[in-house]
Amino acid sequence: MERDTLKAQAEELLYRYAAAIDDGELSQWPEFFVAEGVYKLIPRENYQRGLPVCLIYCKNRAMMVDRVTAILQANQYSPHVYRHHYSNLRLTAVSPDEVTLVANYVVHRTHEEGDTIVFSTGRIIARMTRTAEPRFIEKVVIYDTCRIPDLLVFPI
Amino acid sequence: MATVTPHGSIAAAGETGSTLDWPAGDVSHIPYRVFTDPQIFQAEQERIFRGPTWNYVGLEAEVPHEGDYKTTHIGEVPVILSRDRDGRLHVLINRCAHRGALVLREAFGSKKRFNCIYHQWGYDPNGDLKAVPFKAGAGCGGGLDERFAMAEHGLKRLRVATFNGLVFASFSERTPPLEEYLGGVMPAVARVFDGRPLVVLGYLRQLVKANWKLYFENTKDPYHASLLHLFHATFGLYRSTMKGEIYAEPSGVGVLIAHGGTDEAKKDQYEREEISSYRKSYRLQEPALLDIAWEYGDRVTNSIQTLFPSLVNHQIGNTIATRHVIPRAVDRFELTWTFVGYADDPPELREKRLLQANLVGPAGYISLEDVEALEIVQKAIQGGERETSFVEMGGQTPPFAAQPVPNLLSEAAIRGFWHTWRTLMGV
Ligand code: FES
Numbered sequence: 001m002e003r004d005t006l007k008a009q010a011e012e013l014l015y016r017y018a019a020a021i022d023d024g025e026l027s028q029w030p031e032f033f034v035a036e037g038v039y040k041l042i043p044r045e046n047y048q049r050g051l052p053v054c055l056i057y058c059k060n061r062a063m064m065v066d067r068v069t070a071i072l073q074a075n076q077y078s079p080h081v082y083r084h085h086y087s088n089l090r091l092t093a094v095s096p097d098e099v100t101l102v103a104n105y106v107v108h109r110t111h112e113e114g115d116t117i118v119f120s121t122g123r124i125i126a127r128m129t130r131t132a133e134p135r136f137i138e139k140v141v142i143y144d145t146c147r148i149p150d151l152l153v154f155p156i
Numbered sequence: 157m158a159t160v161t162p163h164g165s166i167a168a169a170g171e172t173g174s175t176l177d178w179p180a181g182d183v184s185h186i187p188y189r190v191f192t193d194p195q196i197f198q199a200e201q202e203r204i205f206r207g208p209t210w211n212y213v214g215l216e217a218e219v220p221h222e223g224d225y226k227t228t229h230i231g232e233v234p235v236i237l238s239r240d241r242d243g244r245l246h247v248l249i250n251r252c253a254h255r256g257a258l259v260l261r262e263a264f265g266s267k268k269r270f271n272c273i274y275h276q277w278g279y280d281p282n283g284d285l286k287a288v289p290f291k292a293g294a295g296c297g298g299g300l301d302e303r304f305a306m307a308e309h310g311l312k313r314l315r316v317a318t319f320n321g322l323v324f325a326s327f328s329e330r331t332p333p334l335e336e337y338l339g340g341v342m343p344a345v346a347r348v349f350d351g352r353p354l355v356v357l358g359y360l361r362q363l364v365k366a367n368w369k370l371y372f373e374n375t376k377d378p379y380h381a382s383l384l385h386l387f388h389a390t391f392g393l394y395r396s397t398m399k400g401e402i403y404a405e406p407s408g409v410g411v412l413i414a415h416g417g418t419d420e421a422k423k424d425q426y427e428r429e430e431i432s433s434y435r436k437s438y439r440l441q442e443p444a445l446l447d448i449a450w451e452y453g454d455r456v457t458n459s460i461q462t463l464f465p466s467l468v469n470h471q472i473g474n475t476i477a478t479r480h481v482i483p484r485a486v487d488r489f490e491l492t493w494t495f496v497g498y499a500d501d502p503p504e505l506r507e508k509r510l511l512q513a514n515l516v517g518p519a520g521y522i523s524l525e526d527v528e529a530l531e532i533v534q535k536a537i538q539g540g541e542r543e544t545s546f547v548e549m550g551g552q553t554p555p556f557a558a559q560p561v562p563n564l565l566s567e568a569a570i571r572g573f574w575h576t577w578r579t580l581m582g583v
């Protein structure tokens with residue numbers, strides 16, 4: 001059941017990715033992508049209407065490293081954490097080199113004072129390598145919660 | 157209903173204690189109450205947003221064809237921007253003339269007839285009432301009086317004015333013509349909105365937990381820009397040691413301009429003053445982010461046009477956007493970023509606009525910090541309604557019209573904003 005194995009790998013990749021962001025190893029985030037990997041965080045309205053502007057757009061891993069550096073060393077924001085939840089994972093295409101996966105997500109955001117909100121929900125369309133340690137070739141996060149509460153710091 | 161008393165106070169009928177003690181003419185000490193008092197917020201709706209001001213509603217490019225519409229707000233009032241059969245633009249109050257329902261609910265769309273779902277009254281895209289079901293009853297009485305005149309029951313139309321693709325509306329007949337309102341800021345607007353056809357590249361939206369006026373203070377404030385924003389100071393996008401100017405019109409419209417590459421000899425002042433947002437050794441792994449193409453025959457890195465009371469335009473490098481400020485409550489406003497390019501952009505330039513969008517918006521390397529700053533002000537002034545801020549960088553007076561302030565270490569434009577606000581509010 002090759003497909004089941006691939007699905008388990010996709011799930012594992014998503015979960016490890018979430019753990020890095022949620023539990024304090026943000027600097028690992030770019031490592032989940034291949035060097036030329038692309039990350040897009042885009043509101044649903046833009047995605048549906050074919051409008052290209054993203055909330056975060058990294059055209060390669062170097063830009064993801066820059067994003068992490070800015071978050072950890074440059075940008076000013078109040079302390080808060082994320083908690084990712086995934087569901088409805090499906091593989092929509094499988095080729096010899098890569099797998100396309102889709103999943104739904106919810107991110108809760110908790111500020112230091114202790115309040116938790118549903119910060120963002122939407123879906124993910126991603127392509128991952130078929131290697132021993134799979135990585136994202138492209139990850140497009142399409143968020144439904146298009147009116148961002150306050151501001152967004154960490155990637156989803 | 158709020159009433160004004162002569163010596164800088166606002167009072168609401170039936171309420172006591174809602175007075176604003178603010179010496180006449182003072183624009184450098186702002187009572188924090190103006191950011192927290194719901195009665196002041198209500199008075200602003202009437203005197204500013206429904207007063208003699210031009211309010212941004214959108215871009216012509218958002219409604220290119222007949223029947224196209226966009227729904228948005230002027231202050232708290234829901235409005236429609238539409239294009240009629242003859243290609244004319246209209247701004248209509250989105251409130252059914254029958255019993256007040258929203259006539260259109262989608263953010264964007266295109267229809268020949270705007271039908272209210274509640275009882276199916278139908279309007280043309282120019283606001284004229286065209287259909288009333290069972291107007292003459294159904295054969296056994298009922299229906300409307302035969303003197304009912306369709307022409308008197310259309311959607312309320314506001315005054316509309318455009319400037320090179322930007323669309324504004326006004327509730328008031330007293331608002332001066334748009335050109336006059338923009339005054340000396342017009343060249344700065346026309347530099348970017350130069351009449352070339354625009355294309356919308358996308359929208360980003362956020363809900364900010366702060367009073368809307370804090371955003372105008374922020375975008376008229378050249379002092380904070382390199383102190384709050386490490387990206388500005390470190391990468392020379394904006395430093396107060398640069399050549400730059402601020403300019404303010406009596407209408408509340410203003411502009412802030414910074415010229416890149418003009419302070420190489422002076423930027424060590426940031427080191428001497430030990431400013432933490434200037435980090436000499438900070439580097440990007442992907443320098444393409446800041447690889448700016450000079451599009452306008454100058455080296456202006458930042459042009460921030462504040463078109464009071466509802467629009468801030470920016471050109472930062474190659475990113476261009478309108479930022480629509482929509483007040484939602486005294487401590488809440490929505491910020492809608494509409495990113496644009498020119499229809500004839502070559503692909504490389506278009507890509508730069510998309511990459512540099514990372515600098516701005518709700519997750520922007522620069523802009524996210526502005527929202528953080530506004531929200532911590534809103535939090536901190538709770539319980540401090542009787543105190544004031546201190547706005548004296550560069551003196552105590554507002555800038556004088558037709559005289560730009562030739563430096564970036566002045567809060568004069570903020571004082572100009574308060575001068576306008578006090579005049580409109582009658583306080
Ligand atoms: S409220 Fe619109 S038709 Fe009745």
Ligand SMILES: [Fe+2]
Nearest residue numbers: 381385522526
């Ligand atoms: Fe700023």
